[in-house]
Amino acid sequence: MRLTKFYLPVMKETPSEAQIASHRLMLRAGMMRQEGAGIYAWLPLGFRVLKKIEQIVREEQDRAGAVEMLMPTIQQADLWRESGRYDAYGKEMLRIEDRGGREMLFGPTNEEMITEIVRAGMRSYKDLPKLLYHIQWKFRDEVRPRFGVMCGREFLMKDAYSFDFDDESGRRSYNKMFAAYLRTFERMGLKAIPMRAETGPIGGDLSHEFIILADTGESAVFCDKRLIEMPVPQKDTDFDGDLQSIVDQFTAHYAATDEMHDEAEFEKTVEEENRIAARGIEVGHIFFFGTKYSKPMKAMVAGSDGKDVPIQMGSYGVGVSRLVGGLIEAFHDDDGCKWPMAVTPFHAGLVNLKAGDAETDEACEKIYRELEAAGVEVLYDDTPARPGEKFARMDLIGLPYQIVIGPRGVKSGNAELKRRSDGEREDIALDAVASHVSALVRDALVYD
Ligand code: ATP
């Protein structure tokens, strides 16, 4: 992508309304623009990150055996009356009336709708188990939308739903999502720790929040340090096999959010040197709630004895748009973002220090073509801006590698390669730089 074609409205000044790094950087780097309280337009740079996160989430859901679908954003109030949540949900729900006077709402979540969908299509225990998911925008009229995409009103969520015949099978589905989440966040470069959590308005008794540690997080969390080093399930994990040992391994150590925290138990079960009391960002939340929706909404299947029983259900959310902010909180410095390769908007930036100079242009164009041909996503700064401005902009948007080429380099036959994560620089021959960078990108994207 040529920067002259792209739309990258970077800001020089720090926006005063932004209190945390990710919010500031997303605005400054031209990733998004606020269009209302807690409502954001995703500009091209931010949208690329959002799509990559979404794709990792999708791949790991698919690997775990979940099946993708898409439900609408707008729902009918009557559906929510069946579960009893229409009144219970309160002011967080955005209520709408259509031209016929029918009460509608912008979905804050989809338990009711998915229950309605499966009760129409599932008849027998033989139709179970099933795991369905979608990645769709939600609206919650949060009291205090803040911190940019971290707590928005309109936000993108992956929500999956499990359907099982009995409690035991339901817990197996829960374990699949538990294991899938460990992989999902790790692939993005994040350590998300599953913590005992309250079930809140979704209901049920088995629930974990997946939390990444960050000083700017909204929840106070308490956990055993050893959880951070715990290896996550490998690519070849059999998701149809028994995953209980994986779940047991993670839940054996203390980890709880403040609502569920028990200080006495924490002190008793975790040695002092292993205790972490920190702040965290909730990036995922899983629940097993049995028949909470299937019973009132009469989503039943016949067992082998022919008797109807309500389906056992769970729901499993990932904050896809929140993760963009969460990743920046985890990976940035004073100059800007420092994207991990798996989610970066482009793998590399190519900086032409003297656009308009025939020889420099020619060298850059050649490397640009080579990189694109090798499948490297490259943002080519072909603008006439001054070098200082170009360097600052590249650091701000935080691509993992910067390839810098100017008239002096062309003369000596070298490009300068800078690694954004630690600022390390090296000179690489112009005719070798594209293959060198493409190998670095390829290696960084291998994930087992
Ligand atoms: P929180 O209390 O952290 O706002 P929640 O418990 O209300 O979240 P869930 O219903 O569990 O949210 O939703 C699943 C996931 O969706 C959360 O783990 C979070 O990552 C994301 N999420 C929830 N609310 C928002 C929001 N207002 N803005 C962005 N992401 C959100």
Ligand code: MG
């Ligand atoms: Mg939650």
